[in-house]
Amino acid sequence: MIFRLVLENVRHRPVRTMLSVLLIAVPVTLILALIGLSNGFLEDSRKRSAGVGADILFKAPGGSLMTFSTGALPQKIVDVLMTEPHVVQATGTLVQPIGGFDSINGIDIEAFGKMSGGFVYAEGHGFQTPDDVLVDTWYAQQRKVHAGGKINLLNRDWNVAGIVEPGKLAHLFAPLSSMQDILGSTGKVSQVFLKLDDPKNADKVAAALKVKYADYGIWSISEMQALISVDSIPLLKNFINVILGIGVIIGFAVVSLSMYMAVLQRTREIGILKSMGATKSFIMSMIMAEAFCLGFGGTVAGILFSYASRTAMHAIAPASLPQAIVYAWWPIAGAVAMGAALLGAVYPGMMAVRQDPIEALAHE
Amino acid sequence: MSKAGTNQRGEMPDPIIKVRDLWKVYQSGRVSVQALRGVNLDVPLGEFLSIVGPSGSGKSTLFHIVGGMTPPTSGEVWVGGRNLSDVGDGGRTELRRTTVGFVFQKFNLLPNLTARDNIRTALHISGQPTSVFSKDFLDILDLLGIAGRLDHKPSEMSGGEQQRVAIARALATRPAILLADEPTGNLDSANSLAVLKLMRDLNERLGQTILMITHNDEAAQYGHRIVHMRDGVIVESSLTAGH
Numbered sequence: 241m242i243f244r245l246v247l248e249n250v251r252h253r254p255v256r257t258m259l260s261v262l263l264i265a266v267p268v269t270l271i272l273a274l275i276g277l278s279n280g281f282l283e284d285s286r287k288r289s290a291g292v293g294a295d296i297l298f299k300a301p302g303g304s305l306m307t308f309s310t311g312a313l314p315q316k317i318v319d320v321l322m323t324e325p326h327v328v329q330a331t332g333t334l335v336q337p338i339g340g341f342d343s344i345n346g347i348d349i350e351a352f353g354k355m356s357g358g359f360v361y362a363e364g365h366g367f368q369t370p371d372d373v374l375v376d377t378w379y380a381q382q383r384k385v386h387a388g389g390k391i392n393l394l395n396r397d398w399n400v401a402g403i404v405e406p407g408k409l410a411h412l413f414a415p416l417s418s419m420q421d422i423l424g425s426t427g428k429v430s431q432v433f434l435k436l437d438d439p440k441n442a443d444k445v446a447a448a449l450k451v452k453y454a455d456y457g458i459w460s461i462s463e464m465q466a467l468i469s470v471d472s473i474p475l476l477k478n479f480i481n482v483i484l485g486i487g488v489i490i491g492f493a494v495v496s497l498s499m500y501m502a503v504l505q506r507t508r509e510i511g512i513l514k515s516m517g518a519t520k521s522f523i524m525s526m527i528m529a530e531a532f533c534l535g536f537g538g539t540v541a542g543i544l545f546s547y548a549s550r551t552a553m554h555a556i557a558p559a560s561l562p563q564a565i566v567y568a569w570w571p572i573a574g575a576v577a578m579g580a581a582l583l584g585a586v587y588p589g590m591m592a593v594r595q596d597p598i599e600a601l602a603h604e
Numbered sequence: 605m606s607k608a609g610t611n612q613r614g615e616m617p618d619p620i621i622k623v624r625d626l627w628k629v630y631q632s633g634r635v636s637v638q639a640l641r642g643v644n645l646d647v648p649l650g651e652f653l654s655i656v657g658p659s660g661s662g663k664s665t666l667f668h669i670v671g672g673m674t675p676p677t678s679g680e681v682w683v684g685g686r687n688l689s690d691v692g693d694g695g696r697t698e699l700r701r702t703t704v705g706f707v708f709q710k711f712n713l714l715p716n717l718t719a720r721d722n723i724r725t726a727l728h729i730s731g732q733p734t735s736v737f738s739k740d741f742l743d744i745l746d747l748l749g750i751a752g753r754l755d756h757k758p759s760e761m762s763g764g765e766q767q768r769v770a771i772a773r774a775l776a777t778r779p780a781i782l783l784a785d786e787p788t789g790n791l792d793s794a795n796s797l798a799v800l801k802l803m804r805d806l807n808e809r810l811g812q813t814i815l816m817i818t819h820n821d822e823a824a825q826y827g828h829r830i831v832h833m834r835d836g837v838i839v840e841s842s843l844t845a846g847h
Contacts, residue, residue: 241721241724241725241728241734242728244717244721244724245714245716245717245721245725248716248717248721249716251716252715252716508712509714509715511712512712512713512714513714513725513729514673514697514700515671515673515700515706515708515712516700516701516706516725516726516729516730516773517697517698517699517700517701517702517729517730518697518701518729519694519697519701519729520697522729596674597673598668598673598674601708601712
């Protein structure tokens, strides 16, 4: 019966209900979009790293998984690493961030193609001049470019030689030598990918390399994929916590205000219920149930908005902002919204409980 | 019950409402307002009592104290065997839930709910089943003439219908006492007459104890007895014609 009463109350003031639900949906959307972006980015990174076809990643001393030091390794180490047991292919790449989560990768297209199985061209062809770049279909969609077009990166114009299917290392590729020239990193690479005779040897070889090349960043690809997480991106976890905190505050404030208004508007109705013998717990339950409904509605709306946000981001920046839908965070975002809503209803609920029935009944 | 206030052996049972030396003082800033000044009253089970008096006479205050809406300042008030002077807010809430039913001048139906759900809310609050109405209560609905209007909201009903729904809601929990505060105050004369006749029928057929406040001398005549109040005291108590 309480829910019937609450449902009718909620239906009776559709504008207030809708506004409350929309406002509660804001932090839910924020949380889910942020988590979706983080996970989407990380999942994209995992797929792209797997797409290289390598078994081991080798970085300069002190190198971390998700950060890059341009030209931190001498390129000749590629040849040295080729001599290591079980290593059958090695290729170095030079990585240069270009803003946001995007980077351009200098590659030896022949060696890279051999390791990864080669690019699949949606348009155009491979590098033919030092000014050629390849972009994947997502980045092409994002920048609205086609093969034969021009693109400005690192303060110079590049020819878009080809559009390739995504999923191999990066969204943008340039000839390794061109990148080395531009960045003043002649003879240097950022990282080296190693392919082994048998992927099963990856952990064993990685362990041996870690002994031999102490302090270098060395990961088997399976190890690397496991390590690509929210924790591996500096401050991301803190940022997520801040957003969660903001979500609680917004949800609390919105519901508190909404329920405060509801209690004021329903003073007489509360008086009627009290005249019928409604207990304090009944009145409080009614207010809490309404807050629960608003919180639940806000959660559902927030989840729907997160789909809308993913669609929008995919349309605007599919390469830079790959937003995933992370089902595991639905209950967390919902708990944040509903917890904040219930918390926000406590004070208005106390107000309702304390109302004098005679004064409440006299309220116009 | 053939005559109000007596049992089948013609003896006077314990009154269902017993008020002794009741005082109620309101504090308004630095001013004390004595709303009730030593009121004494007995209402036997099954009586239909009308309380009349001008504004400020204390009749509403007496009504609210007897209904457990506000505590007395001093004195004793026994309602259905419960001494309201000794109970707190929880006890008064329980009294409203179990022993009294209110009917107000402004009907005070929950505006978002249908008549049926208004009644079900009262049943739910009193802890009674809400899914099916009892045979006795269906008879009351028939008597009130609203059985066919239960799925309408208050805004879809006339004033007379709303007041009859309010009476039904008040009686749904089978309270020992029906407290009516100016029940015809917002009704035209035809509907007023209908509501008063219904209340008298309920009293006569079901033995329902009714305490009604009214300004209207004609309405007061529907009770067995009329108590006149002025300046916080009862100044006269008289039986109506035929009682």
